[in-house]
Amino acid sequence: MTLYIVATPIGNLDDITLRAINTLKSVDLIAAEDTRHSGLLLQHLGIKAKLFALHDHNEQDKANFLIEKLKSGLSIALISDAGTPLINDPGYHLVKACRDNGINVVPVPGACAAIAALSVAGLPSDKFTYEGFLPAKSKARQDCLIKLLDEPRTMIFYESTHRLLDSLSDMQTIFGANKHIVLAKELTKTWETIVSFTVSQLIEWLNEDTNRQKGEFVLIVEGHAKTENDIDQKVISTLKLLQKELPLKKAAAITAEIYGLKKNQLYQIGLNAEQ
Ligand code: SAM
Numbered sequence: 001m002t003l004y005i006v007a008t009p010i011g012n013l014d015d016i017t018l019r020a021i022n023t024l025k026s027v028d029l030i031a032a033e034d035t036r037h038s039g040l041l042l043q044h045l046g047i048k049a050k051l052f053a054l055h056d057h058n059e060q061d062k063a064n065f066l067i068e069k070l071k072s073g074l075s076i077a078l079i080s081d082a083g084t085p086l087i088n089d090p091g092y093h094l095v096k097a098c099r100d101n102g103i104n105v106v107p108v109p110g111a112c113a114a115i116a117a118l119s120v121a122g123l124p125s126d127k128f129t130y131e132g133f134l135p136a137k138s139k140a141r142q143d144c145l146i147k148l149l150d151e152p153r154t155m156i157f158y159e160s161t162h163r164l165l166d167s168l169s170d171m172q173t174i175f176g177a178n179k180h181i182v183l184a185k186e187l188t189k190t191w192e193t194i195v196s197f198t199v200s201q202l203i204e205w206l207n208e209d210t211n212r213q214k215g216e217f218v219l220i221v222e223g224h225a226k227t228e229n230d231i232d233q234k235v236i237s238t239l240k241l242l243q244k245e246l247p248l249k250k251a252a253a254i255t256a257e258i259y260g261l262k263k264n265q266l267y268q269i270g271l272n273a274e275q
Pocket residue numbers: 010011080082083084085086087088089111112113114157158159160184185186187188189216217218
């Protein structure tokens with residue numbers, strides 16, 4: 001009674017491990033996000049297996065069924081359409097239910113777009129944060145990016161064709177035009193492209209040819225490098241809040257008092273914001 005979490009390729013079908021193939025051959029049941037899509041991969045690998053659909057909409061219900069199967073002694077593999085299950089793919093509820101029920105869960109690691117992109121980005125990789133997809137609506141997306149303004153670690157985002165430019169435009173607004181971004185497109189596929197630009201240059205590059213906007217994307221965004229004169233985002237927020245109610249001089253003085261900073265520096269920041 002073991003659940004195997006098996007990574008599958010993110011494009012190039014050769015990117016599957018021998019252990020993944022052997023596991024998929026040996027299990028009693030394979031739970032897949034899209035049985036038709038995974039059927040093609042299994043066919044390519046010459047594996048005849050019982051496929052079971054487990055996707056975002058039915059995962060919580062179906063998890064109980066799979067738990068019963070595991071308890072009865074069957075072994076099951078979970079795969080997703082591409083890459084590592086649970087990384088912006090279904091599986092979390094099932095894995096949690098297995099852990100809660102004392103069922104063995106074993107990883108069979110392999111491709112993951114985020115890690116593949118990070119490994120070639122040339123941005124600091126000792127510490128990073130995985131952000132997945134940004135929200136679809138611009139207001140929510142900008143709010144999310146504002147929270148990341150001070151993030152010192154390299155940030156990893158997933159993006160799709162139809163939202164790529166909107167997200168980059170919001171990044172330009174919030175992070176500034178000079179934020180450094182590496183775009184990794186169609187990794188391991190025929191049109192694999194990896195480019196490194198500032199966000200404004202990247203938008204320009206994408207607009208030069210609409211074909212560049214098509215495909216699957218990972219965005220690796222440089223973290224915020226703190227300088228001595230850097231002011232924390234929470235200080236700016238306090239200043240802005242006070243500025244709504246008070247003259248700038250007073251707002252800067254109170255903010256300086258709260259955070260132990262120089263009021264002239266805050267006054268200047270407030271002045272710049274007013275322009
Ligand atoms: N589980 C997958 C993984 O391990 O990377 C991620 C699945 S998520 C639903 C799909 C997103 O992953 C795509 O929209 C894209 O952002 C990213 N992605 C998947 N394959 C990719 C590839 N070959 N090149 C670039 N990005 C890819």
